[in-house]
Amino acid sequence: MSRQDTSDIVFRRILAVFPISILILVAGIFFQLVSASLPSLQKFGIGFLFHTTWDPVAENFGALPFIYGTCVTSLVALLLAVPVGVGVAIFLAEYAHPKVAKVISILVDLLAAIPSVIYGLWGIFVLVPYMRNSVQPFLGKYFGFLPFFQGPNYGVGFLAASIILAIIIIPFIISVAREVILAVPSVYKESAYALGATRWEAIWDIVLSYGRVGILGAVILALGRAIGETMAVTMIIGNNVVISPSLFSPGYTLASVLANEFAEADTNMYLSALIEIGLVLFLFSIVVNILARFLIWSVTKGPSQVIK
Amino acid sequence: MKKILALMVAMAMMTSLAFADSTLINGAGSTFIYPAITKWFDEYSKTNPNVQFNYQAIGSGGGIKQVTSKTVDFGATDGPMTMDQMTQAPGRIYHIPMVMGAVAVAYNIPGVGKGLKLTPEILAGIFLGKITQWNDPKITEQNPGVNLPSSSIVVAHRSDGSGTSFIFTDYLSSVSSDWKGKVGKGTSVNWPVGLGGKGNEGVSGLLKQSPGSIGYVELAYAKENNLTYALLQNKSGNFIEPTIDSTSKAAEGANIPADFRFSIVNSSNPDAYPISGTTWLLIYKQMDSVKGKAIVDFIRWAVTDGQKLTAAMDYAPLPANLVDLIQKKLDQVKY
Numbered sequence: 067m068s069r070q071d072t073s074d075i076v077f078r079r080i081l082a083v084f085p086i087s088i089l090i091l092v093a094g095i096f097f098q099l100v101s102a103s104l105p106s107l108q109k110f111g112i113g114f115l116f117h118t119t120w121d122p123v124a125e126n127f128g129a130l131p132f133i134y135g136t137c138v139t140s141l142v143a144l145l146l147a148v149p150v151g152v153g154v155a156i157f158l159a160e161y162a163h164p165k166v167a168k169v170i171s172i173l174v175d176l177l178a179a180i181p182s183v184i185y186g187l188w189g190i191f192v193l194v195p196y197m198r199n200s201v202q203p204f205l206g207k208y209f210g211f212l213p214f215f216q217g218p219n220y221g222v223g224f225l226a227a228s229i230i231l232a233i234i235i236i237p238f239i240i241s242v243a244r245e246v247i248l249a250v251p252s253v254y255k256e257s258a259y260a261l262g263a264t265r266w267e268a269i270w271d272i273v274l275s276y277g278r279v280g281i282l283g284a285v286i287l288a289l290g291r292a293i294g295e296t297m298a299v300t301m302i303i304g305n306n307v308v309i310s311p312s313l314f315s316p317g318y319t320l321a322s323v324l325a326n327e328f329a330e331a332d333t334n335m336y337l338s339a340l341i342e343i344g345l346v347l348f349l350f351s352i353v354v355n356i357l358a359r360f361l362i363w364s365v366t367k368g369p370s371q372v373i374k
Numbered sequence: 375m376k377k378i379l380a381l382m383v384a385m386a387m388m389t390s391l392a393f394a395d396s397t398l399i400n401g402a403g404s405t406f407i408y409p410a411i412t413k414w415f416d417e418y419s420k421t422n423p424n425v426q427f428n429y430q431a432i433g434s435g436g437g438i439k440q441v442t443s444k445t446v447d448f449g450a451t452d453g454p455m456t457m458d459q460m461t462q463a464p465g466r467i468y469h470i471p472m473v474m475g476a477v478a479v480a481y482n483i484p485g486v487g488k489g490l491k492l493t494p495e496i497l498a499g500i501f502l503g504k505i506t507q508w509n510d511p512k513i514t515e516q517n518p519g520v521n522l523p524s525s526s527i528v529v530a531h532r533s534d535g536s537g538t539s540f541i542f543t544d545y546l547s548s549v550s551s552d553w554k555g556k557v558g559k560g561t562s563v564n565w566p567v568g569l570g571g572k573g574n575e576g577v578s579g580l581l582k583q584s585p586g587s588i589g590y591v592e593l594a595y596a597k598e599n600n601l602t603y604a605l606l607q608n609k610s611g612n613f614i615e616p617t618i619d620s621t622s623k624a625a626e627g628a629n630i631p632a633d634f635r636f637s638i639v640n641s642s643n644p645d646a647y648p649i650s651g652t653t654w655l656l657i658y659k660q661m662d663s664v665k666g667k668a669i670v671d672f673i674r675w676a677v678t679d680g681q682k683l684t685a686a687m688d689y690a691p692l693p694a695n696l697v698d699l700i701q702k703k704l705d706q707v708k709y
Contacts, residue, residue, distance in 0.1 A: 122535075123558035190579045198583070220528060220584060222569055305533030305570025316569050322533075326572060329433035330535025330561040332459075 096348065103342035105335055114342060120307045122327070127339035129346055131307045135317040136350065138224055139299060140292040142313065143231035148285055150232075151239025152274075155281075158240070159247040160269060171244070178237035186301030189230045194221040194302055197229075202314055217312040220304060225313040227303040231295055235288035242287060246280030247273055279362055286358040293351055296321040320347040396423070397668045402430040403437015403450035406537045406592065407653040410473050410684040411450070414676050417683060425668045434537050435561060441467070441656045447665055449656035452537020453544070453561065454635035466659040468707065469634040470673055470700060474625060474690040476593040476616040477541050477649045480601035482581050483508055483523065489615070491516045493607045494640075494648070498550035500527055500588060502557075503567035508586060516607075523586070530580040530589030533570025535561035541651030542590045545639040549648075590649075593621070594688035610644035620647035621690035630699065650690070659707055666709025674704060 100107070106114065110127060117128020154174075158167045198221030205215040250273050258268040274281070304316020305326060320343055331337040401411070408431035415427040432440075434451035441449030442463045454469055479497065481490060496512050499505035505512060508522045532539045543559040557563050569584075571577040574595040581587050581601060593616050596603050605613040614620050624641035640648045657669060677700050681691040692700070 119564065121564035122562045123560045123564065190576075190583070195583050218526065220569055222580070300533070300572050301576060305572070306568065307564065318570075326534040326570070327562050328535075330435040332435035332438060332561065 096345075099341060099345040099348060103338050103345050106338035106342045109335065110339075110342075114339075115346070118307075118309060120323070122331075122336050125333065125335045125339075127335075127342075129320070129343055131309050132318050132320045132323050132343060133346065133350070134309045135224070135303065135319040136293055136321070136347075138313075138317065139228045139231055139303070139319060140289060142224065142228035143235060143292045144285065144289055146228065146232035147236045147239055147288060151236045151284070151288070152243050152281060154236075154240045155243035155247055156269060156273070158244050160265075160273070171241075174237045174240045177233075178241065182234060182295060182298040183301075185230055185234055186298035189226060189298060189302040193229065194226055197221045197226045201225075206314070213311040214313045217310065217314050219314055220316060222302050222304040223314050223316045224303065227299045227317070227319075228313070230298045230302060231292045234295060234298060235291050238288045238291060239284045242284035243277075243281050246277040246284065249280070250276045282358070282362055286355070286362075289354060289358070290351060293354065294321055294347070296325045300325050320350065396426050397664050398426045398428060399448070399665060399668055399672070400428050400430075400446045401437075401448045401450060401655075402432050402440045402446045403656070404434045404452050404537055404653050405431040406452050406475060407450050407473055409687055410689050413683050413687065414672075414680050417680070418672055418675060422671075425672065427672075433535060433561075434540075435535065437656065441658075447657075447661075448669060450653060451656060452651060452653050453540040454637075454654060455656065463658075468657050468659055468703060469654040470657060470677075470703065471625075471634055471652045471692060471696060472655050472673075472676060473684055474621050474638065474650060474652050474692065475541075475688075476618075476621040476647050476690065477538055477545075477590050477651065478593045478596040478601070478603040478616045479588065479590050479606060479649070480578070480581055480596050480603045481588040482585060482602070483525075484585050486520060486522065486602075488602045490520065490602075490604045491607070491613045492604045494546075494549035497606070498546050498553050501529060501531075501546060501566070501568070502550075502553060503529075525586040528580075528584045528587040529565075529568030530571055530577050530584070530587050531565050531568050532573070532577055532590075534572050534576075536573075537561065537651065537653065538574070538590065538592055539563065541639065542649060544637055544651070545649045548637070548640045593618075597688060606648050608644070608646055608648040609640050609642050612644055614645065614647045616647045616649070618685060618688060618690040620645060621650045622693055624648070624650035624690075625652070625696055626693045630696065634699075634703070657707065661707065661709045663709050666707065670704050670707055670709070674701065677701075 106127065110117065114127065114129055115133065116130055118130050119126050119128050120131065121127070158170055162170065198219055202219045202221070202225065206219060209215045254272050254276060255268050258272045263271070299319055300322035303319065303322060305318055305322060306316035307318050308315060310317070324340060324343055328340055331340050408429070411429050415429065419425060419427070434453060437449035437451050438455055438459055440446045442459065444464065455467065460467060479492060493516060496505060496516065499512065506526055507524055508527055509524045514522055540559060540561045543557065543563050547554040547559045557566065569580055571580045574591045577589045577591050578595065578599050578601060581589050591601065603616065605615050608614050623643045624638040624646035626643050628636055628638045628641055630636050634654065636652070638650050638652060641650065655673065661669065677692055677697050685691050
């Protein structure tokens with residue numbers, strides 16, 4: 067047993083304060099959300115999660131359309147963003163000239179720094195008209211047999227919101243995935259080449275395989291961002307309390323209903339129901355993170371190897 | 375003796391300091407009144423430099439909550455407090471009407487210009503999702519000679535809780551029993567159809583970009599952004615364009631109760647624009663001496679001289695008879 071210096075003990079105790087304060091913060095948020103949403107919890111019970119009506123006038127509240135909207139927009143955004151993000155990361159790390167990679171990396175970081183309200187405005191004035199005039203008519207014409215691409219074409223809706231979300235989260239995926247790929251030891255790649263592997267084989271079998279945990283981490287980070295993203299989504303999702311399989315349909319998310327209605331919520335039950343929406347969003351994020359953790363464990367076959 | 379004298383001088387200095395110190399009045403609430411109230415504060419403090427104001431535009435609901443918990447000196451709301459909310463307040467609250475405004479029904483129909491005529495029945499039908507085509511016989515009947523397309527109607531409404539929505543749904547509730555039963559009135563309601571845009575800018579964005587759309591925005595906003603808006607049929611059967619005059623007229627025909635918690639939608643005045651609303655300041659009947667006097671003096675100025683300033687900003691001036699009633703009401707405030 068090594069001798070411990072007093073300053074060492076003091077330093078360790080001081081350091082311990084910080085993680086404990088994070089625990090207290092999370093517990094405090096949870097406690098506050100539960101206590102403030104108590105009237106709503108008592109009135110609607112578990113049914114709050116499954117009701118499809120949101121009527122502030124009659125004080126009849128259900129969260130299902132918002133949960134559905136959050137799931138759909140986040141998942142579609144991931145479907146669009148992951149291939150692009152990882153593709154860009156591979157290009158930057160493996161193919162691009164270092165100078166080109168440097169310039170693109172700076173641009174990617176710049177994209178990540180743009181406030182989401184700017185994306186929202188761009189969405190309203192550029193993306194939505196483009197969706198209505200070009201993208202959605204095309205999808206409706208050639209893929210209209212699928213339930214995802216049916217119904218009236220407004221331009222705003224799930225698809226437009228998902229695309230904005232994808233654009234917002236792509237820089238996060240690129241930044242993290244690129245670092246992960248760069249961290250793959252070159253010995254592995256050189257060994258692959260020595261064995262006669264093509265570049266494609268080296269990247270697919272060696273680099274991506276080695277870095278899969280880190281890339282998954284990037285995806286989870288992006289998913290967290292997509293679930294919580296409020297402003298840009300609110301501006302172009304159409305804010306309509308409906309559950310529709312069509313991506314053309316307007317929808318609503320947990321975060322946007324909070325942003326829209328919190329300021330003017332005038333009765334206690336209304337406010338309480340909105341805070342319960344906040345609670346659902348909070349638990350949603352926790353569940354996603356836990357699922358992600360399990361996913362990473364299953365990929366790395368056991369918790370011991372988790373680095374990221 | 376010297377000590378006592380010194381003490382007295384010190385006290386005198388302190389009191390004079392306290393008087394010279396400016397009074398800070400805090401308010402919160404309605405976003406609708408925010409531009410007007412900022413303008414008033416700006417002008418008023420030029421002649422009354424000892425009074426300072428701070429107003430937070432956090433929304434009417436927030437204004438009611440903060441004035442009830444006494445964290446601010448006055449609140450501002452676009453819809454009157456309910457009986458329930460009044461009883462929760464720790465003291466008697468007065469509603470003082472400050473400005474009036476109109477909500478314009480704006481539309482974007484390719485090939486159709488300004489001045490489409492709409493009846494209450496048509497408007498309620500569209501927002502209930504019962505009238506879905508622009509060439510519906512109910513609309514064409516009122517607009518002979520206007521070439522209405524067969525395209526479907528895209529309804530746009532506010533997605534954020536707002537006083538504008540309150541005035542609009544208050545109007546629909548008063549003209550349509552169907553609307554009153556199914557939807558009702560509020561700063562946020564369960565819209566039967568349509569797309570939600572955040573803020574006036576969100577709704578006007580939807581309107582500008584969706585051919586065949588209809589929605590509602592504050593009159594000032596519709597004018598500034600060159601939106602085309604409709605003439606609405608009022609209670610007397612006349613089709614009225616929203617202007618500050620036709621909005622002021624709405625209050626002239628209104629039945630004004632002693633507590634001022636009135637609604638001026640669907641006014642019986644034959645020249646009134648029917649979708650008009652009021653923003654009230656919420657003050658306590660009993661206030662502390664310094665702040666109470668400052669607030670009452672400010673309100674007296676704002677409802678008289680101040681109205682000229684806000685008329686230029688497309689707020690409708692309060693009619694003279696209402697200003698008299700407000701002055702009498704303010705006489706009852708104790709401080």
